Amino acid sequence: MPPAPEDRPAETPERPEPTYATNPAVAPVGDRRPAGGPANPSNVTGAAPPTGTPSSASEFLDALLQSKSELFRGTKEVLRDSYVPSRLPHREQQVRQVAEILAPALRGDIPSNLLIYGKIGTGKTAVVAQVRQEMLRRTELTGQLSFVTLNCGNIDTPYSLLQTTGNSFAKTEGERIPTGWSLDRVQAGMRRLMDAKGGTIILVLDEIDRLVARSGDGVLYTLSQLNTELETARMVLVGISNDLKFTNQLDARVRSRLNEEKILFPPYDALQLQDILRERAREAFRDGVVDPGVVERCAAYAALENGDARRALALLRLSAEMAERDHAKRITPDHVVKAKNRLEQDIIVECCRTLPPHCKVLLYAILQSYERRRTGVLTGEVYESYKRLAERLGLQPLHARSISNYVSELESLGLIRATIVSRGRGGRTREIIVDVPISETMPALEEDPLIAPVGRPKSRGQMLLTNFDNPGRTGPF
Numbered sequence: 014m015p016p017a018p019e020d021r022p023a024e025t026p027e028r029p030e031p032t033y034a035t036n037p038a039v040a041p042v043g044d045r046r047p048a049g050g051p052a053n054p055s056n057v058t059g060a061a062p063p064t065g066t067p068s069s070a071s072e073f074l075d076a077l078l079q080s081k082s083e084l085f086r087g088t089k090e091v092l093r094d095s096y097v098p099s100r101l102p103h104r105e106q107q108v109r110q111v112a113e114i115l116a117p118a119l120r121g122d123i124p125s126n127l128l129i130y131g132k133i134g135t136g137k138t139a140v141v142a143q144v145r146q147e148m149l150r151r152t153e154l155t156g157q158l159s160f161v162t163l164n165c166g167n168i169d170t171p172y173s174l175l176q177t178t179g180n181s182f183a184k185t186e187g188e189r190i191p192t193g194w195s196l197d198r199v200q201a202g203m204r205r206l207m208d209a210k211g212g213t214i215i216l217v218l219d220e221i222d223r224l225v226a227r228s229g230d231g232v233l234y235t236l237s238q239l240n241t242e243l244e245t246a247r248m249v250l251v252g253i254s255n256d257l258k259f260t261n262q263l264d265a266r267v268r269s270r271l272n273e274e275k276i277l278f279p280p281y282d283a284l285q286l287q288d289i290l291r292e293r294a295r296e297a298f299r300d301g302v303v304d305p306g307v308v309e310r311c312a313a314y315a316a317l318e319n320g321d322a323r324r325a326l327a328l329l330r331l332s333a334e335m336a337e338r339d340h341a342k343r344i345t346p347d348h349v350v351k352a353k354n355r356l357e358q359d360i361i362v363e364c365c366r367t368l369p370p371h372c373k374v375l376l377y378a379i380l381q382s383y384e385r386r387r388t389g390v391l392t393g394e395v396y397e398s399y400k401r402l403a404e405r406l407g408l409q410p411l412h413a414r415s416i417s418n419y420v421s422e423l424e425s426l427g428l429i430r431a432t433i434v435s436r437g438r439g440g441r442t443r444e445i446i447v448d449v450p451i452s453e454t455m456p457a458l459e460e461d462p463l464i465a466p467v468g469r470p471k472s473r474g475q476m477l478l479t480n481f482d483n484p485g486r487t488g489p490f
């Protein structure tokens with residue numbers, strides 16, 4: 014059964030994330046020697062060798078669990094994106110602003126629509142989640158307030174956006190809006206479900222810019238005028254975007270409705286990131302397991318990445334995982350360096366994993382063409398390959414226009430580069446170059462159940478191994 018709208022979690026895909034725990038000592042981490050640590054900090058890395066090398070799965074798992082417990086206080090959940098920390102250092106002002114704008118909903122008034130802007134990892138989703146949590150706590154008795162939080166990065170079409178929004182209010186299977194209805198009927202179904210719920214509905218559209226890039230602003234127009242059609246419910250839109258210019262693409266009416274209030278989230282600097290990491294580390298790790306320099310290094314790397322707190326936390330968590338693998342008793346700056354290298358690979362894989370389905374197929378088509386040619390591929394050619402793949406996968410191919418929007422999206426994610434080329438009388442087209450290592454990205458996509466049926470056969474090495482495992486079998490080698 015789907016969660017009640019009030020409890021609906023943000024449909025944000027999990028991203029690799031981080032944290033470490035630090036001694037809540039007064040001295041800054043950089044000046045502190047870990048409690049109980051050796052006098053010579055150069056020994057601090059000392060990977061504690063296990064007493065015996067584990068030889069069975071059970072010993073191996075026990076050893077892993079044991080080393081984990083030496084660093085973490087409890088679960089690693091504290092370091093994940095889905096965790097909403099009770100305090101958000103350096104976002105006090107933004108929390109207050111969002112709360113002030115949405116608070117009228119607690120008194121039964123209709124708040125203004127709100128747009129939140131800021132680069133990635135600047136705490137936009139976390140701030141809204143925290144305000145949401147607090148508001149719902151205060152409205153438990155009246156039930157006159159609901160939140161629906163959708164991540165537009167996971168929603169392919171306006172149709173699924175309206176359907177998902179409506180269905181988050183369905184109390185029974187029978188009330189749900191099925192797939193197959195016309196768009197108008199879905200819209201009417203959504204309104205009916207909202208009116209049945211009543212009260213103020215705050216619809217948070219996270220990564221709203223991706224929706225607009227992909228499908229235009231038609232659905233936002235529909236949503237922004239919904240209050241004229243709703244009978245008992247009232248809806249407020251909260252858009253969250255990391256593209257500061259996306260409103261330029263909006264129709265003037267939609268822009269002015271969405272823009273009733275707006276808040277900019279500035280990037281964090283290295284010192285602010287250090288505070289964020291220390292606080293989270295205190296919750297996540299045992300006292301004294303984070304060496305001097307770890308927080309500083311994670312913060313410095315992330316500050317170079319546009320002040321992205323997610324990246325900083327991911328580095329911290331991965332550093333802890335690296336330390337666990339080394340059976341180390343503490344996390345050291347060397348673990349941060351290893352973590353940074355790992356993270357760069359993981360980011361590509363993760364990024365592919367969270368693409369919407371047609372976008373994954375498109376990316377795979379681009380990679381295939383590029384792998385064959387090793388030179389730029391033209392969008393027309395890519396579209397043809399995409400169509401063939403989609404058909405083989407039993408998907409209805411999207412129109413060239415939507416695919417062109419996905420090309421722009423893949424470019425904005427840094428996976429490809431597209432440059433406009435002139436083709437004489439043939440007009441202009443885009444030439445696509447792959448900007449990620451094919452050797453890692455293709456297998457990552459092929460692991461996806463969606464792409465697997467059209468993926469390449471297993472690599473030569475793996476097939477050889479298979480044949481060694483089954484000496485009786487004849488194979489291509």
Ligand SMILES: Nc1ncnc2c1ncn2[C@@H]1O[C@H](COP(=O)(O)OP(=O)(O)OP(=O)(O)O)[C@@H](O)[C@H]1O
Nearest residue numbers: 094101102104133134135136137138139255322323
């Ligand atoms: N001030 C803060 N204090 C503690 N944790 C924070 C703070 N800001 C961000 N974080 C954490 O950093 C991670 C990224 O934050 P969040 O998801 O809110 O960023 P965002 O601005 O929504 O990024 P994106 O644009 O990529 O969606 C989350 O785990 C969040 O809890």
Ligand SMILES: [Mg+2]
Nearest residue numbers: 137138139219
């Ligand atoms: Mg976000």
